[in-house]
Amino acid sequence: MLHVATFEQAKNLLELKFGKCHVGKEPIALIDAVDRVLAQAVVAKEDVPGFDRSTVDGFAVHAADTFGSSESMPALLRNIGEVTMGEICELRCERGECVAIPTGGQLPKGTDAVVMIEKTEDYGGGLIGITKSIAPGENIIFRHDDVSLGEEVYSSGKRLKPTDIGALAALGITEVLVAKRPMVGILSTGDEIVPFDTTPQIAQVRDVNSILLAACVTQIGGHARRYGICPDDDGMLEKRITLMARECDAIFLSGGSSVGAKDALKRTVETLGEVYLHGIAVKPGKPTIFGEVEGKPLIGFPGHPAAVYFIYDLFANPLLRSMMGEIDPLPSPCFRAKLASAIPSNHGRQEYVAVLLTIEEDCFVARPLMSKPGLITQFARADGYIEVPRDCEGFSEGEQVTVFAL
Known part of the structure; x- marks a missing residue:
């Protein structure tokens, strides 16, 4: 039986185990620093402007x-x-x-x-x-109305926006010290998985998850390294994960974390390192694994793409930001909207429901996409999602809810 952790317990576990796990630092030219995370504070070396x-x-x-x-x-x-x-x-x-x-x-x-x-x-x-x-x-x-000599302009841990690049250029700064981009190894597992650029046979499915995760990692500023597809074989998984631990800063695995007879992934992680958690009380994404191999954080994602995305957004994204030393990242934009149809009880799990947003009579209306597991295209149409707490019996039609943008 799978003993699951609550969402809060899972978040705290990641922070406890990997909160001090950071990538290195590197100097880069200012023009290349957009969307990078500062690894040291920037202090003004002159007044801006320099004259009235x-x-x-x-x-x-x-x-x-x-x-x-x-x-x-x-x-x-x-x-x-x-x-x-x-x-x-x-x-x-x-x-x-x-x-x-x-x-x-x-x-x-x-x-x-x-x-x-x-x-x-x-x-x-x-x-x-x-x-x-x-x-x-x-x-x-007036002189120094904008910035004064010796003033800290940006703190370490800030992710630089294009406007920040302009401000630093105004200070005459040509180079900044930033966190390195974390190298994230991504491996899809499962006997039924085939490359996404091939035509699957009956009982086979294309490898969507490694492409999805690579896009997510790239978006946040990491380097995604895909290690292909591995069948549910303990020996082959062990070799592949060992290589990933040697070459990468973090390890993302998908497709092999469901409880069952072919749970080779969990066994392999236990052989090579340690499994800290197997199961989170969230929907979708319950059979998620948190572990560690050779000091590298490891997340075993579920097999369904929608579940992969939510687990990435809830746990992997904050982990990678923390590894880069990013502080106080902006929360996802959110909107208040009227629910177009009821969302029933989530059976004791914190649930995330994808929605479409429309505007009717100058108000946002959220239409739940109650699709079956594994249907990626319906999920991709979503504008955002609703969080249903685990102690909530659901939401009624017409109720005002918070929609988080995807």
Whole structure:
């Protein structure tokens, strides 16, 4: 009989066994660092921006010279020159004077605000009328408003977005230290499995799971190495898993973790290392294995592709993020939606039900995809899923539920 762990117990077990299992570090060029995880904090080596500058086209002024000005009674200032983009401004502006300035131009000495060009009138002969009062600091970005010298810009463990790459470029950073991409070995097991690019015979099925897992690993930033298909033979499994443990940072196996007479996978893992868990109270994905071989974390996924995806999303994805040292990853986007049809009790297991999302009368409506196990194309159509807690008797038609995006 399979003795199962709760979802919480399984999560805690992974953290306990592999929470300190990290891949190495490597320096890479900034341009190649998008979606990589920082392995050390980034500290600013200069102020950004490095000078006070205008955010609009207009005239740099002493703000006090504009107080009380209006269209009917403009403040009159003398234009003493113009700021040139890309050049140091040597002009000094005294009270009663102004300087023409473009967006991004360096603020002349003595000025503390910029009037937008639309709020000025050129009366000729260097005389400029200001038709709106402005406050000190208006339309200006001051030196180090963005980042100050010595400030920690990003902490270790942050996954870099394209906007982060731009921010680091603004700091003059050309190289960053990041976590290496974990090498994940992927093996499909089962006498009935054939390569996905061949035509299966009766009683055979294409290898979907290794391709699915490879795509998931690649998406998160890992290297996926597929080790083909292995029949349910203890000796052959032992050789293949030993090779994977030698060459990879983590081991993903699929297809051989169902309880039965041909449970060669569990026996082999016990021979080579240790099985920490066999069975989780979730649906789909109950016959999942957690183990370790030569210090490498091992997950034995169920045979059905939908179950493979959910187990990956719930357990393998956080494991790989942890191995890269990623901290506080953003949760999956979620939506509140009205349930189009009832979802019955989940029989004591935490259940995950794929749904289609539609918009009706300006509200999201979730339509459960109650497909049979093993039907991958129906699952692939899903927009998200609903989590049904193990102590919940299900949801009623019309009830508001949370849908997590896939």
